[in-house]
Amino acid sequence: MNKxxxxxxxxxxxxxxxxxxxxxxxxxxxxxxxVTRWAExxxxxxxxxxxxxKIQWPRPVENQIPEPATLILRVEGPMALEIQHxxxxxxxxxxxxxxxxxxxxxxxxxxPLSRKPARKARKVPDAAAVAKVAASLGTVEDDDLRAxxxxxxxxxxxx
Numbered sequence: 001m002n003k004x005x006x007x008x009x010x011x012x013x014x015x016x017x018x019x020x021x022x023x024x025x026x027x028x029x030x031x032x033x034x035v036t037r038w039a040e041x042x043x044x045x046x047x048x049x050x051x052x053x054k055i056q057w058p059r060p061v062e063n064q065i066p067e068p069a070t071l072i073l074r075v076e077g078p079m080a081l082e083i084q085h086x087x088x089x090x091x092x093x094x095x096x097x098x099x100x101x102x103x104x105x106x107x108x109x110x111x112p113l114s115r116k117p118a119r120k121a122r123k124v125p126d127a128a129a130v131a132k133v134a135a136s137l138g139t140v141e142d143d144d145l146r147a148x149x150x151x152x153x154x155x156x157x158x159x
Contacts, residue, residue: 068104
């Protein structure tokens, strides 16, 4: 009888990859990279105020050259004008990322972005409070554990 191989944890993206790709395909995206790497493609200033919603591909007409698609972006209200003025640069970056002239124009939809707000940085506990808690700890032999427990205790007392 053969022994089973080692158990390793698989990344969530590997488990859900095909399901996620199907959802993005329904929105016109050939792959999810345009959405997940939007900050790299469009740049941090544009990505902070916009996100790609979908790509609309025109219906093919017989005996005619296919027209490029339309990238629909959700944009925060005040930045819509700025992003409209930089649409040529955004189109160039998107097409360079895709490797061909897939997108010919950008349509903007003004709406709040669906991103979660960034977490606030945690405040470091006061050094005097940490020292006071560290002095009250019993016999903890590991210095790193003692320091971590002291920081935890000072944070709990602060809140």
